[in-house]
Amino acid sequence: MSTIVELKELLAQPRQIFITTHHKPDADALGSSLGLAGYLRKKGHSVTVVTPSDYPDFLAWMPGNDEVVVYEPRQNDAQVRDIIRRAEVLFCLDFSCLNRISELGEYVRAAGGTKVLIDHHQEPEDFAQLDFSNPKAAATAELVFEVIRDLGDQDLIDTGIGECLYAGIMTDTGSFRHPSTSRNVHLIIAELLSAGINLSDVHRRIYDSHSEERLRFLGFVLKDKLTVLREYNTAYIAITAEELRQYHSKTGDTEGLVNFALSIEGIVFAAILIDRSQAVKISFRSVGSFSVSEFSRRNFSGGGHHNAAGGISHDSLDATVTRFLGLLPEYQAQLVAAPLAAVPP
Ligand code: 5GP
Ligand code: MN
Numbered sequence: 001m002s003t004i005v006e007l008k009e010l011l012a013q014p015r016q017i018f019i020t021t022h023h024k025p026d027a028d029a030l031g032s033s034l035g036l037a038g039y040l041r042k043k044g045h046s047v048t049v050v051t052p053s054d055y056p057d058f059l060a061w062m063p064g065n066d067e068v069v070v071y072e073p074r075q076n077d078a079q080v081r082d083i084i085r086r087a088e089v090l091f092c093l094d095f096s097c098l099n100r101i102s103e104l105g106e107y108v109r110a111a112g113g114t115k116v117l118i119d120h121h122q123e124p125e126d127f128a129q130l131d132f133s134n135p136k137a138a139a140t141a142e143l144v145f146e147v148i149r150d151l152g153d154q155d156l157i158d159t160g161i162g163e164c165l166y167a168g169i170m171t172d173t174g175s176f177r178h179p180s181t182s183r184n185v186h187l188i189i190a191e192l193l194s195a196g197i198n199l200s201d202v203h204r205r206i207y208d209s210h211s212e213e214r215l216r217f218l219g220f221v222l223k224d225k226l227t228v229l230r231e232y233n234t235a236y237i238a239i240t241a242e243e244l245r246q247y248h249s250k251t252g253d254t255e256g257l258v259n260f261a262l263s264i265e266g267i268v269f270a271a272i273l274i275d276r277s278q279a280v281k282i283s284f285r286s287v288g289s290f291s292v293s294e295f296s297r298r299n300f301s302g303g304g305h306h307n308a309a310g311g312i313s314h315d316s317l318d319a320t321v322t323r324f325l326g327l328l329p330e331y332q333a334q335l336v337a338a339p340l341a342a343v344p345p
Protein backbone atom coordinates (compact mmCIF):
# COMPACT_ATOMS: atom_id res chain seq x y z
CA MET A 1 0.00 0.00 0.00
CA SER A 2 1.35 3.47 -0.80
CA THR A 3 2.24 5.78 2.05
CA ILE A 4 -0.48 8.28 1.15
CA VAL A 5 -3.14 5.54 1.11
CA GLU A 6 -1.94 4.37 4.52
CA LEU A 7 -2.16 7.92 5.83
CA LYS A 8 -5.64 8.31 4.39
CA GLU A 9 -6.77 5.16 6.19
CA LEU A 10 -5.14 6.29 9.40
CA LEU A 11 -7.01 9.61 9.24
CA ALA A 12 -10.34 8.08 8.21
CA GLN A 13 -11.67 8.54 11.74
CA PRO A 14 -11.19 11.43 14.20
CA ARG A 15 -7.79 11.09 15.89
CA GLN A 16 -5.79 12.59 18.73
CA ILE A 17 -2.96 14.20 16.82
CA PHE A 18 0.37 15.60 17.98
CA ILE A 19 2.49 17.77 15.67
CA THR A 20 6.02 18.87 16.42
CA THR A 21 8.89 20.54 14.60
CA HIS A 22 12.53 21.46 15.15
CA HIS A 23 14.17 23.47 17.94
CA LYS A 24 13.87 27.25 17.43
CA PRO A 25 11.23 26.90 14.71
CA ASP A 26 11.61 29.06 11.62
CA ALA A 27 8.82 30.02 9.19
CA ASP A 28 8.91 26.66 7.41
CA ALA A 29 8.87 24.70 10.66
CA LEU A 30 5.99 26.65 12.20
CA GLY A 31 4.17 27.37 8.92
CA SER A 32 4.11 23.73 7.87
CA SER A 33 3.02 22.68 11.39
CA LEU A 34 0.21 25.23 11.67
CA GLY A 35 -0.87 24.75 8.04
CA LEU A 36 -1.19 21.01 8.66
CA ALA A 37 -2.89 21.59 12.03
CA GLY A 38 -5.47 23.91 10.44
CA TYR A 39 -6.27 21.29 7.82
CA LEU A 40 -6.51 18.40 10.30
CA ARG A 41 -8.82 20.41 12.59
CA LYS A 42 -11.11 21.07 9.63
CA LYS A 43 -11.24 17.30 9.14
CA GLY A 44 -12.49 16.87 12.71
CA HIS A 45 -9.29 15.73 14.41
CA SER A 46 -8.12 16.94 17.77
CA VAL A 47 -4.70 18.50 17.22
CA THR A 48 -1.97 19.83 19.53
CA VAL A 49 1.13 21.52 18.13
CA VAL A 50 4.12 21.39 20.50
CA THR A 51 7.35 23.25 19.70
CA PRO A 52 10.59 22.19 21.46
CA SER A 53 11.45 25.85 22.16
CA ASP A 54 10.14 29.37 21.67
CA TYR A 55 10.21 31.05 18.25
CA PRO A 56 10.41 34.59 16.83
CA ASP A 57 7.58 37.11 17.35
CA PHE A 58 7.42 37.70 13.60
CA LEU A 59 5.77 34.26 13.25
CA ALA A 60 3.05 34.87 15.82
CA TRP A 61 0.52 36.07 13.20
CA MET A 62 0.04 32.54 11.89
CA PRO A 63 -3.49 31.19 12.50
CA GLY A 64 -3.32 28.58 15.27
CA ASN A 65 -0.39 30.30 17.01
CA ASP A 66 -2.44 30.86 20.17
CA GLU A 67 -2.95 27.12 20.66
CA VAL A 68 0.74 26.19 20.31
CA VAL A 69 2.25 24.57 23.41
CA VAL A 70 5.86 25.70 23.82
CA TYR A 71 7.77 22.96 25.64
CA GLU A 72 9.56 24.21 28.74
CA PRO A 73 11.43 21.38 30.51
CA ARG A 74 10.92 22.57 34.07
CA GLN A 75 7.40 23.88 33.61
CA ASN A 76 5.20 21.73 31.40
CA ASP A 77 7.14 18.49 31.05
CA ALA A 78 4.32 16.37 32.53
CA GLN A 79 1.66 18.01 30.32
CA VAL A 80 3.72 17.51 27.15
CA ARG A 81 4.59 13.89 27.99
CA ASP A 82 0.90 13.25 28.48
CA ILE A 83 0.00 14.80 25.10
CA ILE A 84 2.63 12.60 23.43
CA ARG A 85 1.48 9.48 25.29
CA ARG A 86 -2.15 10.00 24.30
CA ALA A 87 -1.44 10.82 20.65
CA GLU A 88 -2.67 8.28 18.11
CA VAL A 89 -0.75 10.01 15.31
CA LEU A 90 2.49 11.97 15.74
CA PHE A 91 3.53 14.23 12.88
CA CYS A 92 7.21 15.23 12.79
CA LEU A 93 7.76 18.19 10.51
CA ASP A 94 10.87 19.88 9.11
CA PHE A 95 13.49 17.85 10.94
CA SER A 96 15.08 14.52 10.13
CA CYS A 97 16.67 13.30 13.38
CA LEU A 98 14.99 13.04 16.77
CA ASN A 99 17.96 14.76 18.44
CA ARG A 100 16.81 18.02 16.75
CA ILE A 101 13.84 18.31 19.14
CA SER A 102 15.68 18.15 22.48
CA GLU A 103 14.07 15.98 25.21
CA LEU A 104 10.95 15.64 23.09
CA GLY A 105 12.94 13.31 20.81
CA GLU A 106 13.06 10.51 23.36
CA TYR A 107 9.38 10.99 24.32
CA VAL A 108 8.40 10.75 20.65
CA ARG A 109 10.65 7.71 20.10
CA ALA A 110 8.93 5.92 22.99
CA ALA A 111 5.40 6.93 21.96
CA GLY A 112 2.95 4.24 20.89
CA GLY A 113 1.10 6.24 18.20
CA THR A 114 1.88 6.12 14.49
CA LYS A 115 4.76 8.43 13.56
CA VAL A 116 4.59 10.36 10.31
CA LEU A 117 7.67 12.21 9.03
CA ILE A 118 7.22 15.08 6.56
CA ASP A 119 10.60 16.67 5.90
CA HIS A 120 13.13 17.79 3.31
CA HIS A 121 16.48 17.41 5.10
CA GLN A 122 19.24 15.09 3.98
CA GLU A 123 19.91 11.71 5.62
CA PRO A 124 16.64 11.17 7.54
CA GLU A 125 16.72 8.94 10.60
CA ASP A 126 14.54 5.86 10.31
CA PHE A 127 12.03 6.34 13.13
CA ALA A 128 8.67 6.95 11.43
CA GLN A 129 6.18 4.37 10.20
CA LEU A 130 5.02 6.70 7.41
CA ASP A 131 7.82 8.65 5.75
CA PHE A 132 7.13 11.55 3.39
CA SER A 133 10.65 12.92 3.45
CA ASN A 134 12.07 14.25 0.22
CA PRO A 135 15.38 16.18 0.25
CA LYS A 136 14.61 17.55 -3.22
CA ALA A 137 11.66 19.56 -1.88
CA ALA A 138 12.30 23.26 -1.32
CA ALA A 139 10.38 23.36 1.95
CA THR A 140 8.44 21.12 4.29
CA ALA A 141 5.45 23.39 3.57
CA GLU A 142 5.67 22.30 -0.08
CA LEU A 143 5.39 18.66 1.04
CA VAL A 144 2.49 19.45 3.40
CA PHE A 145 0.65 21.06 0.47
CA GLU A 146 1.22 17.89 -1.58
CA VAL A 147 0.08 15.60 1.22
CA ILE A 148 -3.18 17.56 1.65
CA ARG A 149 -3.68 17.61 -2.14
CA ASP A 150 -2.93 13.90 -2.49
CA LEU A 151 -5.39 13.12 0.31
CA GLY A 152 -7.96 14.76 -2.02
CA ASP A 153 -8.52 17.78 0.19
CA GLN A 154 -6.95 20.71 -1.63
CA ASP A 155 -10.27 22.54 -1.44
CA LEU A 156 -9.86 22.70 2.36
CA ILE A 157 -6.76 24.91 1.98
CA ASP A 158 -8.16 28.31 2.93
CA THR A 159 -6.40 31.66 3.18
CA GLY A 160 -5.07 31.01 6.70
CA ILE A 161 -3.65 27.56 5.92
CA GLY A 162 -2.37 28.86 2.58
CA GLU A 163 -0.51 31.79 4.18
CA CYS A 164 1.19 29.45 6.69
CA LEU A 165 2.37 27.24 3.82
CA TYR A 166 3.37 30.22 1.70
CA ALA A 167 5.50 31.61 4.54
CA GLY A 168 7.42 28.32 4.75
CA ILE A 169 8.05 28.10 1.02
CA MET A 170 8.95 31.79 0.71
CA THR A 171 11.57 31.70 3.47
CA ASP A 172 13.13 28.31 2.68
CA THR A 173 13.60 29.30 -0.98
CA GLY A 174 15.17 32.63 0.08
CA SER A 175 12.20 34.39 -1.53
CA PHE A 176 12.27 32.15 -4.61
CA ARG A 177 15.94 32.50 -5.50
CA HIS A 178 17.60 29.29 -4.28
CA PRO A 179 18.09 26.49 -6.85
CA SER A 180 15.42 24.50 -4.99
CA THR A 181 12.80 26.89 -6.45
CA SER A 182 11.35 24.45 -8.94
CA ARG A 183 8.50 24.68 -11.41
CA ASN A 184 6.52 22.65 -8.88
CA VAL A 185 7.11 25.36 -6.26
CA HIS A 186 5.69 28.05 -8.53
CA LEU A 187 2.71 25.89 -9.49
CA ILE A 188 1.94 25.39 -5.79
CA ILE A 189 2.18 29.16 -5.19
CA ALA A 190 -0.31 29.65 -8.03
CA GLU A 191 -2.69 27.25 -6.25
CA LEU A 192 -2.21 29.12 -2.97
CA LEU A 193 -3.02 32.39 -4.76
CA SER A 194 -6.25 30.76 -5.96
CA ALA A 195 -6.98 30.03 -2.27
CA GLY A 196 -6.79 33.79 -1.64
CA ILE A 197 -3.42 34.28 0.09
CA ASN A 198 -1.94 37.76 0.27
CA LEU A 199 1.74 37.48 -0.71
CA SER A 200 2.80 40.97 0.25
CA ASP A 201 1.16 40.77 3.68
CA VAL A 202 3.10 37.59 4.48
CA HIS A 203 6.34 39.09 3.19
CA ARG A 204 5.87 42.25 5.25
CA ARG A 205 4.97 40.40 8.45
CA ILE A 206 8.08 38.25 8.22
CA TYR A 207 10.73 40.52 6.75
CA ASP A 208 9.61 44.04 7.60
CA SER A 209 8.49 43.80 11.20
CA HIS A 210 11.76 44.05 13.12
CA SER A 211 12.50 46.37 16.01
CA GLU A 212 14.69 49.44 15.54
CA GLU A 213 17.19 47.80 17.91
CA ARG A 214 17.50 44.77 15.65
CA LEU A 215 18.42 47.02 12.74
CA ARG A 216 21.07 48.79 14.88
CA PHE A 217 22.39 45.35 15.83
CA LEU A 218 22.64 44.48 12.13
CA GLY A 219 24.62 47.69 11.56
CA PHE A 220 27.03 46.79 14.36
CA VAL A 221 27.49 43.23 13.09
CA LEU A 222 28.20 44.31 9.51
CA LYS A 223 30.58 47.06 10.56
CA ASP A 224 32.52 45.34 13.34
CA LYS A 225 31.93 41.61 13.28
CA LEU A 226 32.30 40.47 9.69
CA THR A 227 35.56 38.85 8.60
CA VAL A 228 36.28 38.20 4.93
CA LEU A 229 38.88 35.58 4.02
CA ARG A 230 39.50 36.06 0.31
CA GLU A 231 41.96 33.16 0.07
CA TYR A 232 39.11 30.79 0.96
CA ASN A 233 36.21 32.67 -0.69
CA THR A 234 34.77 32.61 2.82
CA ALA A 235 33.23 35.16 5.16
CA TYR A 236 32.15 34.64 8.76
CA ILE A 237 30.62 36.43 11.72
CA ALA A 238 31.20 35.53 15.39
CA ILE A 239 28.93 37.00 18.06
CA THR A 240 29.54 36.81 21.81
CA ALA A 241 26.89 36.32 24.49
CA GLU A 242 27.74 39.80 25.81
CA GLU A 243 27.02 41.39 22.41
CA LEU A 244 23.65 39.63 22.29
CA ARG A 245 22.85 41.04 25.73
CA GLN A 246 24.06 44.53 24.83
CA TYR A 247 21.60 44.73 21.91
CA HIS A 248 18.79 42.94 23.82
CA SER A 249 18.77 40.33 21.10
CA LYS A 250 15.58 38.27 21.03
CA THR A 251 14.80 34.89 19.43
CA GLY A 252 14.90 35.42 15.67
CA ASP A 253 17.00 38.59 15.74
CA THR A 254 20.06 36.81 14.33
CA GLU A 255 18.12 34.98 11.62
CA GLY A 256 19.29 35.87 8.12
CA LEU A 257 22.50 37.63 9.23
CA VAL A 258 24.62 34.89 7.66
CA ASN A 259 23.14 35.75 4.26
CA PHE A 260 24.80 39.17 4.35
CA ALA A 261 28.19 37.45 4.57
CA LEU A 262 27.24 35.30 1.58
CA SER A 263 26.06 38.31 -0.43
CA ILE A 264 29.62 39.57 -0.96
CA GLU A 265 30.83 39.13 -4.53
CA GLY A 266 33.06 36.05 -4.85
CA ILE A 267 32.15 34.62 -1.45
CA VAL A 268 30.90 31.02 -1.71
CA PHE A 269 30.97 29.93 1.94
CA ALA A 270 29.59 31.87 4.91
CA ALA A 271 29.20 31.06 8.58
CA ILE A 272 27.80 32.73 11.66
CA LEU A 273 28.92 31.47 15.07
CA ILE A 274 26.83 32.61 18.02
CA ASP A 275 27.60 32.04 21.67
CA ARG A 276 24.25 30.85 23.10
CA SER A 277 25.83 30.29 26.55
CA GLN A 278 25.06 26.54 26.77
CA ALA A 279 26.72 26.00 23.37
CA VAL A 280 27.93 27.77 20.26
CA LYS A 281 25.29 27.50 17.54
CA ILE A 282 26.54 27.77 13.98
CA SER A 283 24.76 28.44 10.70
CA PHE A 284 26.47 27.68 7.41
CA ARG A 285 25.48 28.83 3.93
CA SER A 286 27.07 28.31 0.52
CA VAL A 287 26.49 28.98 -3.13
CA GLY A 288 27.37 26.40 -5.77
CA SER A 289 29.02 23.06 -5.31
CA PHE A 290 30.40 23.35 -1.77
CA SER A 291 28.23 21.20 0.52
CA VAL A 292 27.72 22.84 3.90
CA SER A 293 25.60 19.93 5.14
CA GLU A 294 28.61 17.65 4.66
CA PHE A 295 30.96 20.21 6.24
CA SER A 296 28.66 20.58 9.22
CA ARG A 297 28.03 16.86 9.62
CA ARG A 298 31.74 16.06 9.57
CA ASN A 299 32.96 18.87 11.79
CA PHE A 300 30.14 20.31 13.91
CA SER A 301 27.70 17.45 14.67
CA GLY A 302 25.16 19.09 12.38
CA GLY A 303 23.53 18.74 9.00
CA GLY A 304 20.77 20.23 6.87
CA HIS A 305 20.79 20.95 3.17
CA HIS A 306 23.48 21.23 0.49
CA ASN A 307 23.59 25.05 0.64
CA ALA A 308 22.13 25.72 4.13
CA ALA A 309 23.03 23.81 7.26
CA GLY A 310 23.57 24.20 10.97
CA GLY A 311 25.78 22.74 13.64
CA ILE A 312 26.84 23.02 17.24
CA SER A 313 30.03 23.28 19.31
CA HIS A 314 30.50 22.81 23.03
CA ASP A 315 33.86 24.62 23.04
CA SER A 316 34.10 28.32 23.83
CA LEU A 317 33.32 30.80 21.04
CA ASP A 318 37.02 31.61 20.57
CA ALA A 319 38.01 27.95 20.45
CA THR A 320 35.19 27.24 17.98
CA VAL A 321 36.30 30.06 15.68
CA THR A 322 39.89 28.78 15.87
CA ARG A 323 38.73 25.27 14.99
CA PHE A 324 36.63 26.60 12.11
CA LEU A 325 39.58 28.58 10.74
CA GLY A 326 41.85 25.57 11.16
CA LEU A 327 39.56 23.49 8.93
CA LEU A 328 39.56 25.88 5.99
CA PRO A 329 42.95 24.87 4.46
CA GLU A 330 41.62 21.32 4.09
CA TYR A 331 38.70 22.67 2.04
CA GLN A 332 40.61 25.38 0.17
CA ALA A 333 40.74 23.47 -3.11
CA GLN A 334 36.96 22.94 -3.07
CA LEU A 335 36.32 26.54 -2.07
CA VAL A 336 38.39 28.12 -4.82
CA ALA A 337 37.95 25.60 -7.68
CA ALA A 338 34.87 26.05 -9.87
CA PRO A 339 32.90 27.19 -6.84
CA LEU A 340 29.80 28.15 -8.80
CA ALA A 341 29.34 24.80 -10.52
CA ALA A 342 25.76 23.63 -10.82
CA VAL A 343 24.19 22.44 -7.59
CA PRO A 344 22.12 19.30 -7.35
CA PRO A 345 18.57 20.45 -6.47
P1 5GP B 1 19.77 27.55 10.26
O1 5GP B 1 21.20 27.85 9.97
O2 5GP B 1 18.83 28.47 9.54
O3 5GP B 1 19.48 27.37 11.70
O4 5GP B 1 19.55 26.11 9.62
C1 5GP B 1 19.82 25.81 8.28
C2 5GP B 1 19.30 24.42 7.95
O5 5GP B 1 20.06 23.45 8.66
C3 5GP B 1 17.85 24.22 8.40
O6 5GP B 1 17.23 23.41 7.45
C4 5GP B 1 17.98 23.53 9.73
O7 5GP B 1 16.88 22.72 10.00
C5 5GP B 1 19.26 22.72 9.57
N1 5GP B 1 20.00 22.67 10.85
C6 5GP B 1 20.31 23.70 11.66
N2 5GP B 1 21.00 23.30 12.75
C7 5GP B 1 21.13 21.96 12.63
C8 5GP B 1 21.76 20.95 13.44
O8 5GP B 1 22.34 21.22 14.50
N3 5GP B 1 21.67 19.67 12.98
C9 5GP B 1 21.06 19.34 11.80
N4 5GP B 1 21.02 18.06 11.44
N5 5GP B 1 20.47 20.26 11.03
C10 5GP B 1 20.50 21.55 11.41
MN1 MN C 1 12.52 23.68 6.07
